[in-house]
Amino acid sequence: MEYAIETFSLTKIFSDWWGRDKVIAVDNLDLQVCYNEVFGLLGPNGSGKTTTLKLLLGLLHPTKGRSVILGGDGSDPKINARIGFMPEESYLYRYLNARETLDFYGRLFGLPSKVRKMRIEALLDMVGLKAIANRPVGTFSKGMARRIGLAQALINDPDLLILDEPTTGLDPIGTRQIKDLILKLAERGKTILLCSHLLADVEDVCDRIAILYGGKIQAEGKVKDLLLQTDKKQITTGTVSNETLKRIKQLIQDEHADFELTCPMEKLEAYFIKTVTTAQEQAQPTSGAVSTTQIGDFLVSTTSKENILDKLVSSSVSQENPPQAPTNEQVVHTEGSEPEPDKELLSKLTKTAEPAQPKPVIQNEKVKTEPVEPETAEQEQIKKNVLDQLTDPPRRIEQDEHKQQVEEDKSQTGEASDA
Amino acid sequence: MRSIWVVATNTIRQALRLKIAAAFIILLLILLPVMSVSATGDGTLKGRLQTFVSYGFSLTSILLCLLTIIVSVYSVTSDIQQRQIYTVITKPIRRYQLLLGKLLGVILLNVSLLIVFSTVIYSITCYMPRFFHATESELSEVNNEFYTARANIAPPKLDVSKEVDEVFTKLKQAGQLPENMSYSKIIAQLTNVRKLEKRAVAPGYMLPFEFSDVKPIDPNKSLFIKFKYDVSVTPPDSQIIGRWVVGDYKYIRYGEQIETPVYDEVHKHSIRTSHEIEVPASVVPPDGRLGVAFLNHPLNDTVVIFPLEDGLEVLYKADTFSGNFIRAVLLIFSRLTFLACLGILASSFLSFPVAILFCLVIFCIATFSSFIIGSFNFIGQNLSSVYSYSIKPIIQLLPQFDKFNPTKFLVPARLITWYLVAKAVGLMVCIKALLLLLIALLVFSFREIAKVVI
Numbered sequence: 001m002e003y004a005i006e007t008f009s010l011t012k013i014f015s016d017w018w019g020r021d022k023v024i025a026v027d028n029l030d031l032q033v034c035y036n037e038v039f040g041l042l043g044p045n046g047s048g049k050t051t052t053l054k055l056l057l058g059l060l061h062p063t064k065g066r067s068v069i070l071g072g073d074g075s076d077p078k079i080n081a082r083i084g085f086m087p088e089e090s091y092l093y094r095y096l097n098a099r100e101t102l103d104f105y106g107r108l109f110g111l112p113s114k115v116r117k118m119r120i121e122a123l124l125d126m127v128g129l130k131a132i133a134n135r136p137v138g139t140f141s142k143g144m145a146r147r148i149g150l151a152q153a154l155i156n157d158p159d160l161l162i163l164d165e166p167t168t169g170l171d172p173i174g175t176r177q178i179k180d181l182i183l184k185l186a187e188r189g190k191t192i193l194l195c196s197h198l199l200a201d202v203e204d205v206c207d208r209i210a211i212l213y214g215g216k217i218q219a220e221g222k223v224k225d226l227l228l229q230t231d232k233k234q235i236t237t238g239t240v241s242n243e244t245l246k247r248i249k250q251l252i253q254d255e256h257a258d259f260e261l262t263c264p265m266e267k268l269e270a271y272f273i274k275t276v277t278t279a280q281e282q283a284q285p286t287s288g289a290v291s292t293t294q295i296g297d298f299l300v301s302t303t304s305k306e307n308i309l310d311k312l313v314s315s316s317v318s319q320e321n322p323p324q325a326p327t328n329e330q331v332v333h334t335e336g337s338e339p340e341p342d343k344e345l346l347s348k349l350t351k352t353a354e355p356a357q358p359k360p361v362i363q364n365e366k367v368k369t370e371p372v373e374p375e376t377a378e379q380e381q382i383k384k385n386v387l388d389q390l391t392d393p394p395r396r397i398e399q400d401e402h403k404q405q406v407e408e409d410k411s412q413t414g415e416a417s418d419a
Numbered sequence: 420m421r422s423i424w425v426v427a428t429n430t431i432r433q434a435l436r437l438k439i440a441a442a443f444i445i446l447l448l449i450l451l452p453v454m455s456v457s458a459t460g461d462g463t464l465k466g467r468l469q470t471f472v473s474y475g476f477s478l479t480s481i482l483l484c485l486l487t488i489i490v491s492v493y494s495v496t497s498d499i500q501q502r503q504i505y506t507v508i509t510k511p512i513r514r515y516q517l518l519l520g521k522l523l524g525v526i527l528l529n530v531s532l533l534i535v536f537s538t539v540i541y542s543i544t545c546y547m548p549r550f551f552h553a554t555e556s557e558l559s560e561v562n563n564e565f566y567t568a569r570a571n572i573a574p575p576k577l578d579v580s581k582e583v584d585e586v587f588t589k590l591k592q593a594g595q596l597p598e599n600m601s602y603s604k605i606i607a608q609l610t611n612v613r614k615l616e617k618r619a620v621a622p623g624y625m626l627p628f629e630f631s632d633v634k635p636i637d638p639n640k641s642l643f644i645k646f647k648y649d650v651s652v653t654p655p656d657s658q659i660i661g662r663w664v665v666g667d668y669k670y671i672r673y674g675e676q677i678e679t680p681v682y683d684e685v686h687k688h689s690i691r692t693s694h695e696i697e698v699p700a701s702v703v704p705p706d707g708r709l710g711v712a713f714l715n716h717p718l719n720d721t722v723v724i725f726p727l728e729d730g731l732e733v734l735y736k737a738d739t740f741s742g743n744f745i746r747a748v749l750l751i752f753s754r755l756t757f758l759a760c761l762g763i764l765a766s767s768f769l770s771f772p773v774a775i776l777f778c779l780v781i782f783c784i785a786t787f788s789s790f791i792i793g794s795f796n797f798i799g800q801n802l803s804s805v806y807s808y809s810i811k812p813i814i815q816l817l818p819q820f821d822k823f824n825p826t827k828f829l830v831p832a833r834l835i836t837w838y839l840v841a842k843a844v845g846l847m848v849c850i851k852a853l854l855l856l857l858i859a860l861l862v863f864s865f866r867e868i869a870k871v872v873i
Binding site for chain 2: 054057058059060061075077078080081083085087089091092093095096104105107108109110149152153156
């Protein structure tokens with residue numbers, strides 16, 4: 001089978017001035033990334049993740065071995081035209097403003113000026129920098145510069161997106177947005193290679209991961225295969241009477257299995273995004289990034305490339321696609337039926353990794369049960385209602401009891417969309 | 420080509436927005452007008468003009484050279500150091516295109532700045548006579564000796580090696596060779612003596628010179644015979660009386676019948692200083708072979724010698740001041756282009772401060788190259804040979820900026836020939852700069868862009 005990225009015993013040894021070998025950064029790496037796959041390269045600091053990416057892109061020369069990327073060489077312009085690369089920090093020209101920066105990269109790709117303009121506006125909208133697009137990027141905070149870095153990686157509508165630590169320096173909304181974007185792009189058939197040590201991010205979006213340590217792959221496989229605990233089951237319910245609970249408990253104890261009962265908690269990420277969204281709706285002034293959670297139309301449209309270009313030049317951005325569902329919809333994704341202690345396993349594998357982003361554990365009522373049913377049209381409807389209620393704080397406080405109900409519904413829909 | 424252009428415009432933007440160029444531009448825009456008032460020279464209008472053009476041109480040239488070095492080095496090294504190159508080089512652009520784009524940006528910046536500043540200098544120069552309310556005589560003086568481009572032709576060099584060889588063998592046979600002198604020194608001395616003999620004239624005798632390719636643009640204007648007398652015995656009043664005959668060479672030498680007029684006048688001039696006599700340009704025959712004859716008046720009672728270096732030459736207006744000015748600007752431009760390539764080369768493998776230092780050293784050596792090369796001749800015999808086989812060839816590989824210094828020509832209103840411009844462009848740009856650029860492209864194409872980070 002053809003791979004989007006394949007390396008053959010790729011090795012990079014940094015030597016000192018006298019030519020003596022100093023550090024083996026990448027050691028006989030055989031990596032395969034399939035087309036249409038979100039592949040995560042994990043590893044503690046200094047494990048060779050970034051060096052691998054640089055080798056792939058031709059920024060470094062391999063000491064030994066070779067790599068094939070989209071069927072060609074990583075420094076070939078024809079291949080480069082299909083790649084979007086976001087380095088670990090945004091290295092931008094300080095003296096250009098956001099719009100000029102994107103224009104510069106767009107011109108490097110030889111995009112016609114109309115297409116370029118449309119895409120720039122769409123991307124600026126997407127990364128929430130439209131209001132400050134005329135400020136020199138030298139005055140941007142790290143996170144804002146990151147957003148531009150992301151936008152420049154997407155300007156050519158790449159087939160392969162290489163992201164180095166995509167979420168560092170971003171606020172939770174930006175993080176969420178990048179994760180959504182990755183999922184959307186994957187849906188559209190793009191290949192994404194990301195490297196990170198923020199395990200929560202990787203876990204949310206990656207199909208397959210490889211864990212690097214000392215330049216070697218220590219573990220590799222599908223995230224679900226690696227993390228699924230088949231000996232535990234979890235069940236989430238709506239409000240049930242104490243009587244029913246007792247009966248369930250009895251049933252389970254009859255089988256001599258563990259039983260734990262808790263109420264699910266909202267994730268801090270979800271809560272944060274909710275708060276900021278509310279503030280945005282009240283139009284409070286900010287000099288920072290204003291995230292619309294919209295994703296650039298040309299990126300998510302499923303039509304063929306030619307059509308997208310045509311559409312972009314023929315109609316305005318906002319008319320083209322209805323706005324994507326706001327972030328809140330994504331927020332309601334929770335770990336649902338996903339077994340909980342996976343993170344422990346991950347962190348064990350990557351001992352020196354930085355602590356993962358705090359991620360409140362959703363303690364659902366856990367009962368051995370059958371897998372959750374797939375999403376139905378009715379549940380879709382419920383999701384909409386949930387959104388309404390989440391973005392309407394006063395009502396939420398008054399109807400506290402109702403909210404409880406909502407939360408439980410939410411975790412169900414979340415499961416479905418995760419699956 | 421597209422990517423080269425994109426990078427070039429970005430480089431120009433960088434230079435302008437980061438205020439590197441702005442500092443130089445403002446400095447020049449202030450200094451040039453100030454200099455036009457403060458530069459007085461010897462007090463005459465011609466002196467003023469000469470000082471202003473000389474200083475103005477030198478200052479512009481030096482500042483633009485520095486600017487070129489800084490911009491070309493900075494735009495490449497900062498990309499590597501601040502890593503913008505990661506996102507640029509992973510776009511569909513080849514590495515050589517990136518470097519060529521940077522070079523093109525620097526060159527375009529140079530062209531536009533050169534146009535601006537040379538326009539400023541040119542307009543100030545042209546406006547100066549009116550500003551200082553010049554008199555008629557002053558005006559005619561500067562028109563003849565400054566606002567012009569005069570070609571100078573020296574009499575053809577004489578080949579005396581045969582005669583020198585004969586004298587040498589004679590001396591050797593007679594055993595009269597000085598003992599503590601090397602062969603080359605004896606030959607040099609003998610040659611000098613022979614050559615001076617050819618340019619010496621006894622009282623009552625006539626000495627004809629031939630000048631070929633004399634092509635004044637306007638036969639109604641004048642041409643000038645510039646000369647300097649040297650004498651064996653100083654006359655009491657330090658003056659020499661001479662009869663000057665200027666016309667077709669065939670008439671002067673062989674007395675043939677000719678159609679063009681002949682200039683024939685007697686002048687009295689002081690010795691050991693340069694003088695010019697004005698001759699109507701109509702005496703020049705159509706084939707451009709001009710004869711100039713000097714008759715040493717018997718009253719002088721001394722041998723008159725025309726020194727080898729600047730003893731005698733014919734000056735005539737060969738082009739306009741503007742044409743000369745444009746060629747002077749072209750000379751500076753070729754220098755800037757060389758420096759841009761040098762900066763690109765240095766930054767393709769050196770970091771910012773080292774690359775700047777490297778370029779400045781080369782710049783200084785190139786500026787003073789003939790002084791440096793000349794100075795080797797004064798070092799002791801043994802040391803000199805060490806230098807002449809090690810450092811001298813290296814310096815000769817570098818361009819010689821002082822050889823193509825435009826002020827050297829503009830101040831005495833000498834013609835800068837297209838041949839000289841072509842030579843400067845050919846040597847500095849087409850050969851040396853291109854070579855540097857090729858090395859830079861090679862180095863840059865194969866080096867690792869990313870830093871060693873673990």
